[in-house]
Amino acid sequence: xxxxxxxxxxxxxxxxxxxxxxxxxxxxxxxxxxxxxxxxxxxxxxxxxxxxxxxxxxxxxxxxxxxxxxxxxxxxxxxxxxxxxxxxxxxxxxxxxxxxxxxxxxxxxxxxxxxxxxxxxxxxxxxxxxxxxxxxxxxxxxxxxxxxxxxxxxxxxxxxxxxxxxxxxxxxxxxxxxxxxxxxxxxxxxxxx
Numbered sequence: 001x002x003x004x005x006x007x008x009x010x011x012x013x014x015x016x017x018x019x020x021x022x023x024x025x026x027x028x029x030x031x032x033x034x035x036x037x038x039x040x041x042x043x044x045x046x047x048x049x050x051x052x053x054x055x056x057x058x059x060x061x062x063x064x065x066x067x068x069x070x071x072x073x074x075x076x077x078x079x080x081x082x083x084x085x086x087x088x089x090x091x092x093x094x095x096x097x098x099x100x101x102x103x104x105x106x107x108x109x110x111x112x113x114x115x116x117x118x119x120x121x122x123x124x125x126x127x128x129x130x131x132x133x134x135x136x137x138x139x140x141x142x143x144x145x146x147x148x149x150x151x152x153x154x155x156x157x158x159x160x161x162x163x164x165x166x167x168x169x170x171x172x173x174x175x176x177x178x179x180x181x182x183x184x185x186x187x188x189x190x191x192x193x
Contacts, residue, residue, distance in 0.1 A: 001065075002128055006136045007190070008061030013141050014181040016057040020050050021148055021177050022170040025156050029166040041100065048104035055111040058141065062118040066125055075121050079114055086110045140185045147184070148177035 023030065027047050031038035066075040089110070090103040122128045152173035159165040182191065 001126070002132070005061050005065045005122075005128060006133060008064075009058050009133075009137045010140060010185060012060055013054065013058040014144065014177075014185055016054055017145065017148070018174055018177050018181070020054055021152060022173040023047075024050055025152055025169055025173055026166045029161075029163065033163075044101055045104065048101060048108065052104065052108050052111055055108065055115060058137070059111070059115050059118055062115075062122050065128065066118065066122050069125050071125055075118075075125070078117060078121060082110055082114050082117065144177065144180045144185045148173065148180045151176050 024047050027043050028038075031042055031046065035042070066072075086107050090106045093102045093106055094100070119128075119130050119133060123130055152169065155172050156169045159168065
């Protein structure tokens, strides 16, 4: 069961990352094609929403594992309380005069915290070891994320900004993240499947 959780977290993140990376890099071009003159905030808001979705993607198999034993009260009360707190913390941050994107920063920070809480709760509910999860899931995810993001960002920053170079960056980032995922993120057993 642990391998199912580990591989589920890894593969869910990898599949999301293949599409998220080009969108993060070329969001301005994508929104300009769609909206002609997108509001500047829309670009940042969309990028932050994608980051939040990536955190949720790696967490979803943990959510399923936590609900599997049928003891959902601890999980739902703990994580539900944190989710409700996002509203109140966001409201407080906005009342201090911070700009609207801080709502996303609060949500992203809360989701990172909830990821850690999920690990602890799942460990309690199904005796899932946390350290192997970090070694087999978080480590490879960070390696793939770093390599593909750095290479794609370097390419994006070295090219002029137009539609053709955006297509080059999109293809390059998809290829880079896919190859990194295949060779660095998957073990031999998964590559043979």
